[in-house]
Amino acid sequence: MTGTPNDRAVGALMGAFIGEALGVGPHWYYDLKQLHRTYGNWIDDYTTPQPGRFHHGLEAGQNSQSGFILELMLRSLVERQGYDEADFCQRMDRELFPLLDGQPHSGPGHYTSESIRHAWKRRVAEKRPWYDIGGAADTTEAMERTLAIAVRYAAEPARMSQAIANNTALTQSSETMLSVGVGFGCILARLVEGNPLDESISQQPLQWLADDALAFAPVTTRKPAPDHPELPLRARRHIVRDALYVASDIAGMAADPDTRIEPAWKVSRLFGMPCAFYHQLPAAYYLAATFNDDFEQAVLHAINGGGQNQSRAMLVGALVGAQVGLDGIPQRFLGGLERSRALQELASALARQIPD
Template sequence: MSGTLQDRAMGAIMGAFVGEALGVGPHWYYDLKDLRRTFGGWIDDYTTPEPGRFHHGLKAGQNAQAGFILELMLRSLIERNGYDENDFCQRLDRELFPLLDGQPRSGPGHYTSESIRHAWHRRVVQNRPWHEIGGAADTTEAMERTLAIAVRHATEPALMSQAIANNTALTQSSETMLSMGVGYGCILARLVQGDILDERISQQPMNWIAEGALSFEPVTTRQPAPDHPELPLRARRHIVRDALHAASDIAAMARDPDVCIEPAWKVSHLYGMPCAFYHQLPTAYYLAARFHDDFEQAVLHAINGGGQNQSRAMLAGALVGAQVGLAGIPLRLLNGLERADELRQLACALSSQIPD
């Protein structure tokens, strides 16, 4: 475990960028025999996509669209000294949407996810306001950008939780998605503050719930949450308890000697290889708990599990990066990441703004 909050925060951000870039070449191979034929028995570094595959045109070490959007979020958080929804939306309008055409294989990274395509269509083609954009996608795109909110506001649970919920709702309006995104953010925030991903990881977030420290009522109730005037309260009810318990339960199983998943990448087959959050999050939690002190093993097992391995490695990379800190991410992975110095400067700037 890294000794400083700043190092852990930088580890979370850079861990996400590294994990996302590792997935550029081997993204979305559901036939693992095909994956092994193309990249060998074990992927251990950045790779270039094969012709005709997703992200074709990128090179090894480059980030795809999730990394592009994460960087937009980082720059907004840094320049506005915290989450500013209007600023972030303006950046999407100016810097992302003009690069899209509504088709899957378009835009930064040469692939645009369903939730972002849906948002582009409603915003650009239909000219709707941002509060009418969110759709029903059950994938993890919002978590891949709001992880930066969790890091920046790690010591401010009320602000963090509502900012994550509001930002998620921009593109994904499901209450379940909001709850799971807030749950992931709470877990990541605790890791940035120095906790380990084990069976106790949900204790402090559960205390936040009991103390009313979150900016909404996160239990099954018909009573509306109290207003927090400093933030737009778009979603008033979230069931976060189960999301938090799940992280603790999965972390406990990852450390239980009576539970054996070997090799560890097969956990993606246990929970499922597809894109939905209910496949992605359990696998990311498992790998980040099992390899809590070994960043490389966590992200490489995420990648070698196939399927939607890019998101899996990005989410796990943030969780493990927060536990090992920037100093615990192998230099070869940092050096192989394109624009690593620039991204590291952004991570440093963000971490320096986190209140004690």
């Protein structure tokens, strides 16, 4: 681990923006031969989407919709001095939803994910309240915005877990997604605080769980369950424990000289190329542990694995950016990212809010 907590916080946020932008061109190529025919055998920089592909119309170095929403979250956190759910929801109502039409190929970045389309339909078309629009998508969209919450509350696990669970429930209401999102946030928070991504990374969060420091019930954006109200808490507690263990297990595997994935981008073939969190998170943890001091190799192996490589690279960028800090991110990635200076200033403003 390098740098100060402030530097690591900015590194995590900028790493996420960079990883997301790197995926704009080669996003969702499940046929790797087609990916190689289009972009060569190794993608090593920002690329422009091909005509007819996802995100067509963007240019190399631009962020798509996940980056747009992450920036909304960052601005809300900075301007409200912490997580203010009403403010975040108002920003989504005012700045994102008017740009959508409920179809996949719409909105910022020219593609809208399933969970956000579902939220738009219930919120705009059906005029439901925010607590009643979350859907069942098992993808990582909520993690891609709540990673900023994990950075902001890295030193405050109770506030972090409650805020992540609440924000996740806005668009993805399953108990599994709430727990897995909190688990990922715990791991990222430990990295921002200076812990290494190794087989011990889960120890402190597991102690938080044992001490009820992660007791994030009730989730205030959801109506209480009418029957057996204690069941959701048990479910969350069980699943978040598993989510924490998997990070340690995979980090330990990455350090084991007898267990190697060569080349490392093939981790996507091992854990799966699709969008669900159970494909994305194991691959992200493996790459972030394998290349814990090499941001460039981490995000490029994430991208070159194909499939849902944009989310994979965004999560990896945050995890490794938190380990190397802003100073450990190659200047060419920072320089090639559109609006990089403005995003760095925003990330720095958030980092200054983190308690010493």
